[in-house]
Amino acid sequence: xxxxxxxxxxxxxxxxxxxxxxxxxxxxxxxxxxxxxxxxxxxxxxxxxxxxxxxxxxxxxxxxxxxxxxxxxxxxxxx
Numbered sequence: 001x002x003x004x005x006x007x008x009x010x011x012x013x014x015x016x017x018x019x020x021x022x023x024x025x026x027x028x029x030x031x032x033x034x035x036x037x038x039x040x041x042x043x044x045x046x047x048x049x050x051x052x053x054x055x056x057x058x059x060x061x062x063x064x065x066x067x068x069x070x071x072x073x074x075x076x077x078x079x
Contacts, residue, residue, distance in 0.1 A: 012067045013041035021062055025055045032070050035062035
């Protein structure tokens with residue numbers, strides 16, 4: 001089963017259609033995913049995925065996911 005999710009706010013929570021997660025494909029390097037075993041993103045997170053642009057294979061169970069947009073901090077100093 002494929003589920004497409006797009007964040008609407010700076011932080012969004014989505015209940016998943018299937019509990020079994022096999023792989024994740026992110027197309028935005030400024031997105032962080034946090035998976036929860038409970039619905040509505042309550043309780044302790046099961047797994048947190050940091051931003052990446054390549055497909056990631058996972059074998060886990062989760063009922064909801066929180067999507068958070070992360071702002072990159074520039075290390076360049078403008079004088």
